[in-house]
Amino acid sequence: MTDSFHPPQRTLMGPGPSDVNPRILEALSRPTIGHLDPAFIGMMDEVKQLLQFAFRTKNELTIPVSAPGSAGMETVFTNLIERGEKVIICQNGVFGGRMKENVERCGGVAIMVEDEWGTPVDLGKAEQALQDHKDAVALAFVHAETSTGARSDAESLCALARKYDCLAIVDAVTSLGGIQLEVDEWGVDAIYSGTQKCLSCVPGLSPVSFSPKAVEKIKSRSSKVQSWFLDTNLVMGYWGTDAKRSYHHTAPVNSLYALHESLVILQEEGLENAWQRHADNHTAFAAGVEALGLGFVVAEEYRLPQLNAVSFPDSIADGDVRAALLNDYDLEIGAGLGALAGKVWRIGLMGYASNRRNVLFCLSALGNVLNDQGLSCDPAAAVAAARAKYAALQ
Ligand SMILES: *Cc1c(COP(=O)(O)O)cnc(C)c1O
Numbered sequence: 453m454t455d456s457f458h459p460p461q462r463t464l465m466g467p468g469p470s471d472v473n474p475r476i477l478e479a480l481s482r483p484t485i486g487h488l489d490p491a492f493i494g495m496m497d498e499v500k501q502l503l504q505f506a507f508r509t510k511n512e513l514t515i516p517v518s519a520p521g522s523a524g525m526e527t528v529f530t531n532l533i534e535r536g537e538k539v540i541i542c543q544n545g546v547f548g549g550r551m552k553e554n555v556e557r558c559g560g561v562a563i564m565v566e567d568e569w570g571t572p573v574d575l576g577k578a579e580q581a582l583q584d585h586k587d588a589v590a591l592a593f594v595h596a597e598t599s600t601g602a603r604s605d606a607e608s609l610c611a612l613a614r615k616y617d618c619l620a621i622v623d624a625v626t627s628l629g630g631i632q633l634e635v636d637e638w639g640v641d642a643i644y645s646g647t648q649k650c651l652s653c654v655p656g657l658s659p660v661s662f663s664p665k666a667v668e669k670i671k672s673r674s675s676k677v678q679s680w681f682l683d684t685n686l687v688m689g690y691w692g693t694d695a696k697r698s699y700h701h702t703a704p705v706n707s708l709y710a711l712h713e714s715l716v717i718l719q720e721e722g723l724e725n726a727w728q729r730h731a732d733n734h735t736a737f738a739a740g741v742e743a744l745g746l747g748f749v750v751a752e753e754y755r756l757p758q759l760n761a762v763s764f765p766d767s768i769a770d771g772d773v774r775a776a777l778l779n780d781y782d783l784e785i786g787a788g789l790g791a792l793a794g795k796v797w798r799i800g801l802m803g804y805a806s807n808r809r810n811v812l813f814c815l816s817a818l819g820n821v822l823n824d825q826g827l828s829c830d831p832a833a834a835v836a837a838a839r840a841k842y843a844a845l846q
Contacts (some may be wrong), residue, residue: 524644
């Protein structure tokens with residue numbers, strides 16, 4: 453006989469999933485109802501409105517895709533890009549590489565603009581590519597690169613896309629709820645996010661939004677969207693505004709309760725307050741990291757508050773430190789990805805996990821584990837540095 457599975461109680465400070473607010477876990481356990489039940493459809497309408505609030509948009513086509521962030525990415529590219537179309541992709545980490553995969557699998561041509569990992573997307577290089585490829589239909593980039601902790605200037609990149617009559621495609625998986633994001637004001641045409649990062653919800657859903665201009669492009673396609681499941685023309689038969697909703701796929705009913713609850717929590721806090729909380733906890737955490745003698749990959753002005761890429765001396769055994777944190781402290785931090793594998797830790801302060809207790813706990817635990825590994829540092833001084841920052845912020 454196999455026993456029931458009871459996961460350990462961890463503190464999640466990696467690149468996602470982040471700690472889930474207990475209110476959301478409670479919402480998840482409410483009774484399952486039918487996905488066409490009028491009560492459920494009423495809740496779906498609220499989810500759409502709440503997503504419009506979180507994205508700061510009036511876009512009608514604003515829905516959660518029933519699958520994780522990668523499916524949101526796929527939804528955007530598969531609906532917008534047709535065979536032979538050119539897309540300029542600005543890559544400064546892992547996730548830009550996945551955009552390339554998506555464009556090519558749509559039969560499109562990916563024009564890559566590469567930036568060094570840990571730096572933001574270079575506006576000059578992006579503009580040069582737009583000039584060199586006047587026939588490009590879209591400019592795509594990652595707002596918050598979770599693999600490096602760098603923030604790119606989404607507002608300016610969207611303005612560039614508009615100037616060259618391209619659609620602006622934005623990966624906001626890690627930015628939504630954590631840093632400023634203005635879909636309408638910045639002129640974003642297509643955007644996707646995830647629930648398990650700064651929304652602190654369970655993984656498995658991907659909010660997306662398309663501007664009227666993007667919807668027009670989808671409507672005027674000469675070929676069918678190659679994915680039946682992700683075709684927004686069909687999905688909107690279920691998620692659209694028509695009074696009569698029809699079956700497309702069985703919605704993940706309870707996960708949508710969870711998303712609804714996470715967005716209600718975000719609305720209660722207020723977007724600006726949530727962004728400020730992420731900024732403040734990062735400031736305190738960074739002071740502690742520096743007091744431990746560790747460094748940051750990203751220059752201060754481009755650092756994401758919700759994802760700290762922290763570098764460490766070569767003498768440190770990366771895997772041993774993460775294992776000790778997990779085993780002794782039930783604390784999860786992330787490993788480096790791609791070019792930064794084995795060189796950095798990715799320490800998340802996302803959503804519900806972005807709080808003072810986690811900041812102080814992580815500094816203390818990390819400092820102690822580093823001492824065990826033979827790196828001389830002072831965990832108490834790190835905690836004191838962070839507390840001093842908090843005191844100064846008040
Ligand atoms: C996490 C992440 C994704 C992928 O999301 P999944 O939910 O893991 O599929 C895409 N882009 C960025 C920037 C991410 O951080």
